[in-house]
């Protein structure tokens with residue numbers, strides 16, 4: 001063979017080799033760029049990272065994010081998950097890419113308790129959810145509806161203030177947690193069912209149990225074949241709570257159906273929901289859906305669950321922090337005193353003028369976002385964000401608790417209760433700010449923000465205006481226990497107790 005031919009063959013082979021090498025290199029490089037998951041802790045077979053979550057997952061996830069970053073991968077059994085722990089990442093996922101993450105995963109808790117997730121909060125993204133959300137936002141939760149329900153809050157609070165006045169006279173220690181939870185339950189009863197409490201049901205406890213169950217990391221959701229054994233006993237509990245809740249809802253609906261032809265001056269939530277019974281929801285060209293009794297029960301249940309515990313928990317945390325910080329308590333009391341005087345109770349019109357109250361509430365929600373991991377979301381399609389590839393049906397967990405306590409955003413005193421940090425920074429929770437997201441953000445943001453905020457603000461203002469509060473004698477402000485329990489929400493682990501003394505000058509309350 002001539003030298004020239006050898007050279008040509010050699011060059012050809014070399015070229016081919018280089019070509020494949022180049023392609024391989026390019027390909028694998030593309031592959032790593034597109035298919036790289038966010039960093040995360042090492043996983044075990046079968047359970048992935050489920051074993052590391054512990055009893056307070058929001059705290060565990062916060063410390064893990066310090067190691068793996070604000071966008072972190074977790075493997076929850078067979079379910080891939082992304083955990084978001086900074087406001088910048090939250091903006092990227094809940095604003096820029098909101099539409100991709102606007103769905104909810106199907107979890108056993110809501111499947112069993114919320115009639116196959118037919119309500120609003122756990123419903124998958126789509127035309128049904130959109131219609132339900134639109135209806136509820138417009139007919140139940142709009143600003144004018146919230147304003148119209150003012151007399152209910154006023155009346156229930158007056159009753160409570162009178163009760164507390166009696167306790168104050170004898171210097172009694174009041175179970176503040178109990179009093180606040182019962183108050184909110186009474187308000188919800190009036191608003192949603194148009195009546196006072198049923199003595200035969202303990203709806204509040206059922207809802208609290210339900211929330212703990214829905215928030216739990218349930219093996220059945222992550223390792224379905226292990227779920228059959230119900231090792232945590234959650235399936236059994238869900239079924240039990242679900243049955244009890246259904247009985248309550250049946251009684252409520254039946255009562256309203258029987259009273260339907262009586263003229264009512266003010267329609268409650270159930271009346272309004274029943275008005276869409278048998279209506280067809282326009283599912284935009286797809287199969288139409290007729291609203292039935294199950295849909296109505298599911299929607300009503302979601303509203304009850306979302307309303308009954310959230311406001312009460314926020315108020316309990318706020319009052320706890322006020323008791324720990326006499327300076328803040330005094331400043332708030334002075335503000336209300338200046339606006340309202342000491343001859344009457346606070347009314348809802350006064351709230352607009354109480355700036356320091358707004359700051360106290362913003363600070364409470366920053367440190368104690370009622371749903372510390374919001375409500376889980378699920379990606380509807382595969383996508384790439386900040387160079388990371390995120391598969392379809394990935395669970396999105398937003399650590400609102402960690403975001404509110406991020407020292408890079410809230411400075412070194414991030415863990416401290418210091419309402420003055422909001423002097424220059426008014427929060428409106430409308431989805432433009434991500435430094436503190438107690439109501440979530442984007443399409444799935446809480447639709448009850450106005451109702452929640454007005455309730456929380458009015459109750460705190462009234463408590464602080466009508467009474468001076470002291471901790472029981474064996475507890476000092478610095479050693480009040482501030483531990484939390486974890487469920488879908490984070491209530492206080494220990495109930496709050498305090499001693500009121502009445503401070504207004506009037507003989508009668510208006």
Ligand code: HEM
Pocket residue numbers: 120121122133141302303304306307310311314369370371374375376438439440441442443444445446447448449451452453456
């Ligand atoms: C202080 C009070 C409240 C807080 C802190 C709060 C917080 C939240 C949070 C964090 C979410 C999840 C948002 C997300 O996934 O991005 C949510 C959803 C929801 N909230 Fe609230 N909430 C409060 C009061 C209320 C009230 C009074 C109602 C109604 C009566 C309500 C109804 C709902 C509903 C129906 C959803 C589900 C929305 C959906 O999935 O489309 N909330 N809330």
Ligand SMILES: *[C@@H]1O[C@H](CO)[C@@H](O)[C@H](O)[C@H]1NC(C)=O
Pocket residue numbers: 175177178181495
């Ligand atoms: C305080 O109230 C809570 C909630 O209603 C209740 O579970 C608890 O037993 C009460 N604590 C005391 C000491 O009565």
Ligand SMILES: *[C@@H]1O[C@H](CO)[C@@H](O)[C@H](O)[C@H]1NC(C)=O
Pocket residue numbers: 261262263
């Ligand atoms: C309800 O009230 C309206 C007017 O107030 C009256 O015309 C109507 O007949 C009443 N309906 C019933 C069922 O009582």
